[in-house]
Amino acid sequence: MPYTLPPLPYSYDALEPYIDAKTMEIHHSKHHQTYVDKLNAAVSGTGFDMKSVEELLGDLNSVPENIRTAVRNHAGGVSNHTLFWNGMAPNAGGEPNGKLSDALNSTFGSFQTFRDTFTNAAVTLFGSGWAWFVIDKNGSLAITTTPNQDSPISHGAKILLGIDVWEHAYYLQYQNRRADFITAWWNTVNWKVISEMFQKSL
Numbered sequence: 001m002p003y004t005l006p007p008l009p010y011s012y013d014a015l016e017p018y019i020d021a022k023t024m025e026i027h028h029s030k031h032h033q034t035y036v037d038k039l040n041a042a043v044s045g046t047g048f049d050m051k052s053v054e055e056l057l058g059d060l061n062s063v064p065e066n067i068r069t070a071v072r073n074h075a076g077g078v079s080n081h082t083l084f085w086n087g088m089a090p091n092a093g094g095e096p097n098g099k100l101s102d103a104l105n106s107t108f109g110s111f112q113t114f115r116d117t118f119t120n121a122a123v124t125l126f127g128s129g130w131a132w133f134v135i136d137k138n139g140s141l142a143i144t145t146t147p148n149q150d151s152p153i154s155h156g157a158k159i160l161l162g163i164d165v166w167e168h169a170y171y172l173q174y175q176n177r178r179a180d181f182i183t184a185w186w187n188t189v190n191w192k193v194i195s196e197m198f199q200k201s202l
Contacts, residue, residue, distance in 0.1 A: 002043075002049045002050070003036050003039050003049075003053065003078060004036065005029075005036050006082055008028055008085055009085065009086060009089070010088075010089065010090055012024040012025045014089075014090040015090060015188050017184075018185060018187045018188050019088075019170075019173070019181075019185070020173045022172055023169070023171075023173055026168070027164075027169060028085070031077075031168055032077070032078070032081040032082075034077075035073075035074045035076075035077030035149070038070065039071065039074035039075050039077075042067045042070035042071055042074060043056075043067065046064065046067065048063060048064075048067075048071070053075045053078050053079045054153055056071055057075050057076060057079060057151045057153040057154050058154065058156075060072055060154055072150065072154070073148065076149035076151045076154075077149040079153065080149055080151060080164065083159050084162055084164050086190070087161050087162060087190055087194060088185075088189065089190035089193070090188075092187070092188050092191065092192075093186055093188060095111050095191065096194065096195050097191075097195070098195060098199075099195070099199060100194065100199075103141055104141070107140070107141045114143075117143055119179075119183075119186075122163050122165050123178060123182060125145045125147075125165055127147065128165070129145055129146055129165060129166070130146050130149075130162050130165065131144075131145050131165065132144050132145065132159055132161070132162045133159075133194075134152050134157040134158060134160060135158040135160065135198075135201055136152075136155075136156070136157050137155065137157060144157070158201055160194050160198055161189065165182070169181070
């Protein structure tokens with residue numbers, strides 16, 4: 001099978017107390033694995049299994065119509081979750097510095113305004129989906145959301161940071177309190193990796 005489940009860059013309990021080990025284990029080994037398995041099933045024998053997940057998402061119109069929805073959903077699930085895991089780390093959080101800090105201040109006025117705007121987007125997103133911090137197709141920093149497993153990559157954006165607000169991302173620990181989960185999640189944001197991605201985009 002061309003697509004495989006990437007290992008987490010830390011242990012399942014590494015993000016406690018902000019995200020509990022059981023949620024991380026189920027989310028990674030069950031939910032993410034299912035997206036991998038279903039993507040493999042959708043593209044098997046089509047020739048599209050030779051493309052990277054990012055290539056699939058970046059040109060969905062080239063995918064045959066009979067598998068396009070499955071590829072959109074499951075390639076999105078694979079890509080989105082990989083970005084989610086890599087955007088977090090133990091002993092992280094705080095604020096970025098350097099060029100990313102300057103860019104946030106220039107675009108949003110302050111880091112706190114950026115954080116508040118991102119948080120509001122994540123809290124108020126109806127149903128299941130994601131909130132994103134991206135470089136949009138015009139090269140500007142932006143906060144956006146997508147429903148389900150849709151990816152900003154399909155709209156020409158480069159993702160810097162994303163948060164999963166499907167209930168399976170937080171329900172065991174936070175029940176229906178999505179806002180509490182998002183507040184806790186800020187303590188896990190890996191600004192070192194995000195800043196490096198931003199620098200490479202310049």
